[in-house]
Amino acid sequence: MSLLVIGTVAFDEVETPFGKTGKILGGAGTYIGLAASHLTNNIRIVSVVGGDFPQSHLDLMKNHGIDTSGIKIIPDGKTFFWAGKYHENMNIRDTLVTELNVLADFDPVVPEEFKNSEYLMLGNLTPAIQKRVIEQMDPKPKLICMDTMNFWMDIALDDLLEVITMIDVLTINDEEARQLSGEYSLVKAARKILTMGPRYLIVKKGEHGALLFFEDQMFFAPAMPLEEVFDPTGAGDTFAGGFMGYLAKTGDVGFENMKRAIIYGSAMASFTVEKFGTDKLLELDEQKIQDRLDDFMQLMAVKF
Amino acid sequence: MSLLVIGTVAFDEVETPFGKTGKILGGAGTYIGLAASHLTNNIRIVSVVGGDFPQSHLDLMKNHGIDTSGIKIIPDGKTFFWAGKYHENMNIRDTLVTELNVLADFDPVVPEEFKNSEYLMLGNLTPAIQKRVIEQMDPKPKLICMDTMNFWMDIALDDLLEVITMIDVLTINDEEARQLSGEYSLVKAARKILTMGPRYLIVKKGEHGALLFFEDQMFFAPAMPLEEVFDPTGAGDTFAGGFMGYLAKTGDVGFENMKRAIIYGSAMASFTVEKFGTDKLLELDEQKIQDRLDDFMQLMAVKF
Numbered sequence: 001m002s003l004l005v006i007g008t009v010a011f012d013e014v015e016t017p018f019g020k021t022g023k024i025l026g027g028a029g030t031y032i033g034l035a036a037s038h039l040t041n042n043i044r045i046v047s048v049v050g051g052d053f054p055q056s057h058l059d060l061m062k063n064h065g066i067d068t069s070g071i072k073i074i075p076d077g078k079t080f081f082w083a084g085k086y087h088e089n090m091n092i093r094d095t096l097v098t099e100l101n102v103l104a105d106f107d108p109v110v111p112e113e114f115k116n117s118e119y120l121m122l123g124n125l126t127p128a129i130q131k132r133v134i135e136q137m138d139p140k141p142k143l144i145c146m147d148t149m150n151f152w153m154d155i156a157l158d159d160l161l162e163v164i165t166m167i168d169v170l171t172i173n174d175e176e177a178r179q180l181s182g183e184y185s186l187v188k189a190a191r192k193i194l195t196m197g198p199r200y201l202i203v204k205k206g207e208h209g210a211l212l213f214f215e216d217q218m219f220f221a222p223a224m225p226l227e228e229v230f231d232p233t234g235a236g237d238t239f240a241g242g243f244m245g246y247l248a249k250t251g252d253v254g255f256e257n258m259k260r261a262i263i264y265g266s267a268m269a270s271f272t273v274e275k276f277g278t279d280k281l282l283e284l285d286e287q288k289i290q291d292r293l294d295d296f297m298q299l300m301a302v303k304f
Numbered sequence: 305m306s307l308l309v310i311g312t313v314a315f316d317e318v319e320t321p322f323g324k325t326g327k328i329l330g331g332a333g334t335y336i337g338l339a340a341s342h343l344t345n346n347i348r349i350v351s352v353v354g355g356d357f358p359q360s361h362l363d364l365m366k367n368h369g370i371d372t373s374g375i376k377i378i379p380d381g382k383t384f385f386w387a388g389k390y391h392e393n394m395n396i397r398d399t400l401v402t403e404l405n406v407l408a409d410f411d412p413v414v415p416e417e418f419k420n421s422e423y424l425m426l427g428n429l430t431p432a433i434q435k436r437v438i439e440q441m442d443p444k445p446k447l448i449c450m451d452t453m454n455f456w457m458d459i460a461l462d463d464l465l466e467v468i469t470m471i472d473v474l475t476i477n478d479e480e481a482r483q484l485s486g487e488y489s490l491v492k493a494a495r496k497i498l499t500m501g502p503r504y505l506i507v508k509k510g511e512h513g514a515l516l517f518f519e520d521q522m523f524f525a526p527a528m529p530l531e532e533v534f535d536p537t538g539a540g541d542t543f544a545g546g547f548m549g550y551l552a553k554t555g556d557v558g559f560e561n562m563k564r565a566i567i568y569g570s571a572m573a574s575f576t577v578e579k580f581g582t583d584k585l586l587e588l589d590e591q592k593i594q595d596r597l598d599d600f601m602q603l604m605a606v607k608f
Binding site: 088089184186187188205208211217218219221227263297299301 | 488490521525531532602604607
């Protein structure tokens with residue numbers, strides 16, 4: 001089935017204890033698209049870049065089966081740029097540079113031929129923009145998943161509360177779930193958030209895994225303990241891409257399949273952090289993904 | 305099979321956002337023993353208390369099938385006392401009072417009839433004392449599990465490194481695993497620690513679950529997301545008690561059974577934190593434990 005991704009396509013510059021990159025391909029839309037591309041086809045992306053964005057990056061996405069015709073190129077604009085530095089524990093990062101550039105005026109127009117996409121993944125963007133994308137879809141997608149962050153809870157809470165009434169799955173981290181709900185207990189937080197609109201809530205806990213809440217049920221997917229976390233950039237977006245890619249491939253949005261999709265999301269994310277930027281995502285194949293899936297099933301395997 | 309528990313029997317005074325207790329029954333040995341008592345019998349404890357320790361607390365343990373004849377009572381001494389305060393997130397606690405009292409001179413003598421215990425759980429104590437307990441056992445127990453903490457890594461590392469060559473299972477938290485190994489990655493930390501003596505390493509991550517490492521295999525057990533964490537005191541010790549209680553009951557120390565034991569440990573710990581002190585542990589029955597086990601299996605259930 002078709003998957004439409006809305007999200008940034010950007011330049012990142014990352015410093016970790018393992019080294020420093022130059023300006024590399026980044027952005028939520030990029031990670032979501034590339035991760036999903038390993039699981040399904042018929043992926044479309046809507047984004048914006050500047051004239052400085054190399055054709056080779058667009059070709060790379062195309063070669064992964066992503067329809068990039070919805071990426072608007074603004075010839076005299078500059079591509080969104082983010083630079084950050086991670087400290088040893090990799091949980092804390094300092095943002096060194098955020099240059100919105102062409103993203104500042106991003107008002108995504110969903111191309112006619114994308115409007116019927118069955119799965120819609122809204123990467124972290126201004127809630128008002130996420131809403132305008134949803135309004136352009138026709139018919140309503142089978143499943144809308146949305147990522148957001150505490151920043152929008154701070155400065156655009158009303159818009160955020162409105163757009164989450166229009167979606168099916170919300171992905172946020174544990175601190176954001178607490179902030180959005182005003183509840184410290186994640187169980188209570190989830191119960192409250194599930195009354196705000198989404199049918200499913202995914203609470204991302206980074207290296208501590210992810211929780212899926214649905215009605216009065218919970219599912220927990222661990223993160224894979226790794227030899228080395230090299231660069232956490234894009235892990236959350238990769239998770240979302242793996243999750244939506246699996247759902248779009250299987251076409252089943254029931255709770256049991258959501259669980260499988262979360263394991264796929266976790267598996268894809270566990271790859272991304274093993275190298276800088278998108279490097280690891282680019283060298284994956286079906287066998288490597290299956291092996292990692294097997295590792296996850298081993299990690300969780302217990303029988304009574 | 306028989307389980308010998310070495311650990312503190314104490315008074316605790318706890319303050320959480322939910323309220324404040326007076327002096328209540330506490331101590332690692334207490335939590336370990338009570339948790340294990342729900343899963344197995346033939347539990348013995350070696351500890352020390354002062355003349356101020358009420359007979360009713362001893363009776364309570366006896367009523368749970370724990371042989372308390374190894375608890376030395378020092379009539380003119382005072383029982384170990386700890387007071388602490390938890391903040392909203394319950395992960396950080398301030399120790400307000402630590403009065404070692406009779407614990408200061410604790411040099412456990414294992415009664416003759418306890419020396420052949422098949423399972424030995426060494427609660428967090430001075431490594432030198434843990435070692436002297438092991439040396440008194442005859443024959444060597446089928447399984448020795450030991451808990452410790454960063455404090456001993458700071459002030460008695462040589463003793464600690466010696467005693468862990470004599471044990472089978474080490475339980476520590478993630479930060480302690482990092483400190484002991486000098487490795488940030490838990491996978492690397494575990495690999496190093498498994499060369500130091502223990503065959504199994506359990507890394508406790510509190511609300512984020514627990515990891516079991518054995519040879520080149522890993523197993524992850526989530527913590528149960530709860531409506532409310534009321535008082536985290538004793539959660540780690542309860543975990544150890546549930547873990548060892550299940551092993552002693554089943555008599556199987558292979559990797560597959562260790563996984564089951566960790567789920568039992570996690571289940572028992574999830575109860576303890578729901579009320580102050582040992583209150584919740586005291587009101588459990590077989591059905592409640594089975595229901596919680598089922599909840600855990602639900603939380604982890606995914607099929608491909």
